[in-house]
Amino acid sequence: MQIRRPARATCALLTLLLLALQLSGCAALKLYQEGVKLEEAGRYYGAAKRYVAALDINPDHKKAREALLLVAERAYEEKLGLAVDEEQNEAFAGALDEYQELDEFLRDLGRHDAADFSVVNVGEKIEEMANAAAEERYRAAENYLGQGKWEQAIGAYGAALSFKRGYKDCEAKIALAYYSWGDELEGAKYWRHAAQTFGKAVDHGGQGYKDASSRAGSLYLALGRYFIGADRCRQAVSDLRQARKYVSDGQVGEVLAEAEECAVTPVAVLPFENPTGTNVAGMALADTVSDATASVVRQDASEFVRMVERSALDQILSEQGLSAAGLATGSTSKVRGVRYLVLGKLTQVRFDHPGFSSQGKRAAGSNPYRCQKQGYDGKPYETWCWNQVSVDYQEHTGRIGLRVVGSVRVVDVKTGEQLATASLEAVSEDSAHFADSFSVGGMGVAVGRWENTSGVGVPDDVYALSQGKSNLKDEGQIASDVVTTLSEDAARAVLKVVDVEREARDPSDLVLVAVQ
Secondary structure (H helix, E strand, O other): OOOOOOOHHHHHHHHHHHHHHHHHHHHHHHHHHHHHHHHHOOOHHHHHHHHHHHHHHOOOOHHHHHHHHHHHHHHHHHHHHHHHHHHHOOOHHHHHHHHHHHHHHHHHHHHOOOOOOOOOOHHHHHHHHHHHHHHHHHHHHHHHHHOOOHHHHHHHHHHHHHHOOOOOOHHHHHHHHHHHHHHHHHHOOOHHHHHHHHHHHHHHHOOOOOOHHHHHHHHHHHHHHHHHHOOOHHHHHHHHHHHOOOOOHHHHHHHHHHHHHHHOEEEEEOOOEOOOOOOEOOEOHHHHHHHHHHHHHHHHOOOOEEEOOHHHHHHHHHHOOOOHHHHHHOOOOOOOOOOEEEEEEEEEEEEEEEEEEEEEEEEEEEEEEEEEEEOOOOOEEEEEEEEEEEEEEEEEEEEEEEEEEEEEEEEEOOOOOEEEEEEEEEEEEEEEEEEEEEEEOOEEOOEEEOOOOOOEEEOHHHHHHHOOOOOOOOHHHHHHHHHHHHHHHHHHHHHHHHOOOOOOOOOOOOOOOOOO
16 A cells, blocks of 8 residues: 655645644743733732633633633722722723723623623713713813813813714814914914914814804915015915815916916926947937936926926027027026026946957866665665766856946026036946856766766856856847936936925015905
């Protein structure tokens, strides 16, 4: 009869299952032992929780079950005593926590059939404590509201709601506190804080709460108009978009459109220069890098950066009698329709592609064959033997590399000022080193590791060469890698200048506008 051994994967799975069972058994035993120590110390609730945890891991743990049945009622009484003490001391939040934990404990006991004693109606006590805790916080909130302590009142009303959802008129009172606070802030000329606070009154009291919506909208609208006049149009856009939440588009739309147009920054990337004249893989490197830079800037920029397309830039320059080559070396202040010009130059392009070099080599090898040997008992047995042979082979080495150095600069068309310049450098390289054409005595052979029975054995370093990398990246991939690095670095330098939020401080005085 043939006995089938389990597959290796099945054995591994069984081993893991046995290990898991062993670990769970150890964990349950540890929890049980902790429970015994707590019970001996008179801490019955803690002991019972450990016994429950042990049974959750191992429901067949007899000692844990027996211990839980013996200690369950005393643990219940201990926890109930803590809850009652908190309740009698009018610490209702603490009492609520204790009763909630007691309720969870009773569910644990029920799950393990260990709750065979009478208990109070914990659900009623939880409801009672939640109401009491909510009322306690509500009274404190009313006191704060009467004193004009708006932030403390809001916090206390919120706490009451955390104990009892929808408790009394807490939401309405929170709206009132925010509204009163906003009124106070506006009077103190904290315009933005006031607008935000009126907005929170709307959040809690609804869109029709008093005139909170119109007051928030009026403040945001006034701030937006102020920042348009101060040439801080991005901030104006942000404020006017907030205003649109509270007032009609008819009152905000036109001003917002003006702010959005004002906030747009037109950026043009001129074709990069390449005085070296060197290109790779038929790729015009300078044009490719400049186009890729424009693409990355467009992708990574905020909504306020508008890239001027090459065709549009050519038309602008043609209409103004200018040329890209002239702009690269001369004044840019005449270019209309563009705020920032990006100019670049490739100052060094070094392409190294010597191809592969080959060299014939020889190594000592071992050729396997079947042979007979005599064992310690004098009996012959068949095994493998090896003859030393000389193995000839070809060793090949190849490499390819491209290094490009350049720079990028950003010019403010309005002022002609060069705002930033950054050096660029990118290198992409690849190499290959391998061996092939293995032969012994002029006959081609397959090779393996030394004393390998599947082929002629060779030293480890020679075998590693037989498995070595035998191909190089093509010129196009090498050039593409360099273009990616250069364009990403150039775009990062450009965005630091053209896509920035200029500091915008709120005004000390503000002309408010009536809104509906």
